Amino acid sequence: MTLITEYGLALVSGAWLTLKLSGLALLFGACIAMPMAIARSSPRRWLAIPVRIYISFFRGTPMLAQLFLVYFGAGQYRHELQALDLWWLFRDPFYCALLTFILNTAAYQAELLRGGILGVPLGEVEAAKAYGMSAWLRYRLVILPHAYRIAFPALGNEVILLLKGSAIASVVTLFDLMGQTRAIFAKTFDFSIYLWAALLYLVITMLIVRLWRYLEKRINPHLYRQVMVTPAPAAAARGQTT
């Protein structure tokens, strides 16, 4: 217990960095993912194929290798980056980790959103076309709102995967939750610090699961509405109450 009174604050500050890193990465990643998902589902091959290669690369290689490529790899082009005035970005482990996580989650989110776009019923798109909507308007008012609703649960999984994946930030000297834990273990050799960290990660992921379930009910209310006073026979037979 003295371990927690002594190092509890360090753990919490680490958890805060973990949340900041993954939260920012998810947000920026979402901004890139949307145009990529649209390009990926385009019938124009010159638009779809580069995005397809991007997604395949970032989903097919370990995020740790990607992080090393950005953080250490930039050193090989130091002079060029200094000439471009970009060295401050690649010198800082926080920005390197953030950049890697953004590029990585953008690929995953784009693929999930593409699934959502494919899931929008053709009739809705045809109806929008029949109204004379431009492609821009179709995406803004019909396709994307529905695609996000379809992809929402899968995007929740990606939030948790990125949060867990962000533990590798500790390898490039960042003191996120994992980094703090490793530092404290190196100082105290007290194994229980790993268990506390695990508990903290579990609490965070469970809270996200709860939050996501709540949000899903808010944005997909039609899927969760209360069944009428006399449930339909088929639903009752399957034991569904809500």
Added chain:
Amino acid sequence: MNDLALLGFGADGWGDELLSGLWVTVQLAVTTLPLGLLIGFAVAGASLSKNPWLRRFGRAYTTAARGIPELLTLFLVYNGVAILLNAAWRWFDPQSGFVELSPFVAGVVALSVVFGAFAGEVLRGAFQALHPGQVEAGLAVGLSRLDLFWFIKLPQIWRFALPGLGNLWVNLIKDTALVSIIALNDLLRMTNIAVGATKKPFTFFLLACAAYWILSILSEIVLARLETRANRGIRRA
């Protein structure tokens, strides 16, 4: 020295070192797969069991092992199991020295724990997708539990579980990279060593990424074939 010479085999080139790292990565993934599947079947069985305590255990295991970062699980196993092992060893032989868990074993155990939790969920879904009439028909003709599992359930859940298990396999290949952090000479660590000697980080890490990418793409090709084969004879909607 140009980049191509750096990748050559022999004393100057790093090609042979990188290939030996790739071999360790493949060994790690291939050793983990059967162990992870075994844990997966056990967890799926526990989650679907009639015994409420087993069900609770299954749920707790999947929640914990899926909610903790893979890297933390690896450290938990590497440091924790070593402590347990030493305590057990001392109990038998108080004079014994400190035994250390090999990074390879720690890696296999940690990756199996994670793989097993995810596979447990995939397999549970597959068992639940199986039509109950199938099992009833098997019972009606008097099959033993083992025969029921082997001849009725397994061939059919294989088809349901294959896409999910395929994703897990690709994730497993990528997760092996984490083991480089606890000093196992896998592909990523050998790349790190090569970078230290050659001062060409971008070239070498890009090469490592390419190697992982090729493994992933090859896996996807094989998995697509397996899926086609598993679904032969199934009428498509």
